[in-house]
Amino acid sequence: MTIFGIDISNNNGPDINLAEVAREGFEFVFAKVSEGDGFVDYTWPGYRDAAHANGLLVAGYHYLRSDCDVTAQAELFVSHVGDAATMVDFEANSGGIDTFWAFVNAVNALGRTINLSYIPRWYWQQIGCPDLSRVPGLIQSSYVAGSGPASALYPGDGTGFWNGFGGKSVDILQFTDQALVAGHHVDANAFAGTVDELRAMLGLTLSTTQGVLMALNDAQQADLLQKVQEIWEQLRGPDGRGWAQLGKNPQGQDMTIVDAIAGLQSAVAAMKVAKPAA
Template sequence: MTIFGIDISNNNGPDVDLAEVAREGFQFVFAKVTEGDGFIDYTWPAYRDAAHANGLLVAGYHYLRDDCDVDAQAELYLAHLGDAAIMVDFEADSGGIETFWAFVNAVRARGRAVSLSYIPRWYWQRIGSPDLSRVPGLIQSSYVSGSGSASALYPGDDSRFWDGFGGKTIDLLQFTDAAVVAGHRVDANAFTGTLDQLRALLGTAPTTQGVLMALTDEQQTDLYSKVLEIWAQLRGPDGQGWPQLGRNAQGESLTLVDAVAHLLEVPVAGQADPGKVAS
């Protein structure tokens, strides 16, 4: 299947109605957060929150520039991103591929990870066609002509626009800058997969860690201590069984389960016949 999303920024104004975007069938939004080491997109916080409120996957992007310090750019970007996936906009005035990787590493050094990389084919060619095989989540842009609904403009899953480059397959395709969505002309993107697959690419798939992170430090400590207590009660100290419950034919202390099985005279796999268990 193929799902669609939009790409917006202050250039589209602050009034793109993301509730209407969702009603029209779009499932994700990429929006600008920062550029260089000083520009902050004033539309970002409201678009991020509206995307979450309307069930849209959201990534916020930083427009990378090579005329200012990479660490300062990472600091600015992460200070304003909030709870959204990380995307790098790497194109005109972004420098060579070494600048891209310097920014990726600066983000990693701050405990986050880049999920998406907007690198249009024309810019890749301009900077010498470097290897892109390790680039996370490649977004390529090639535009069809005309304006209208995104589904009508989409060139199809078998379009040459999807051809990979730099040793990397394309993960998302930005195929127009003139899709009419919620009454606005915007960039539209396609993803040939399910919403869950896109969620995994963005690094926003639900995990057990995410559930635990919803607990306070005190609650996590309390939960951990209780799990250890339950484990010890079932398996005995250090998992070696309880001497007071008896021993098996190999001289090993019984666990609680072993002892109950012995009382019920039910053989336990890997254990001698209960009648031969010494008290």
């Protein structure tokens, strides 16, 4: 299967509704975090948080520049990307492949791992066709003509746009900068795989709860649900209304086990205070 995502930045404005993006069937968002050693994209925190809130996989990218200190760029990026996957945008004015690896290594030294590398074929050719076999998650861009829904513009899994270069297969294809998404014209990307496969490439994990539940079969999940319900009822009483046999709280409601224990503690404390000194 093939899934789709969008690539956005301050150039698209801050008002792309990611809830609508998710409703339109997109699965992931790549958004700009920083550029060079001083620019931070003001739209990033909002887009990152909205992507999380709407179940979209999200990666933040840094536009690498050869005219800025690589270590300073890595520090800027890592300090702002937060809890998202990481991506380096390596194209015009980014320098040669040595600059790319210097940035990747600098990010790694700060405790983060670059997950994706946007390297268009034209720029790879411009810098002398270096070896790309070890770059993480290669994103290549070749655009179709026209504008419209991303799924209608996508040229297909068999297009030559997917052909690898530099000894590396293309992992994600950016195939248009004119996809009509949530009322905006944006870059659109395709991933020829499942959401879970992309999640793995991005180094993202399921939440603890999702991971546990997906590891259980239907019978085990039903058993777990029954036990959770039984524990809840024991703690809260039938329908969460407390237990009549434990007495009433000051509001006249049946007490829960927690209420009863709290009352017992208060009674014991009162008895200790009332006990005459020896």
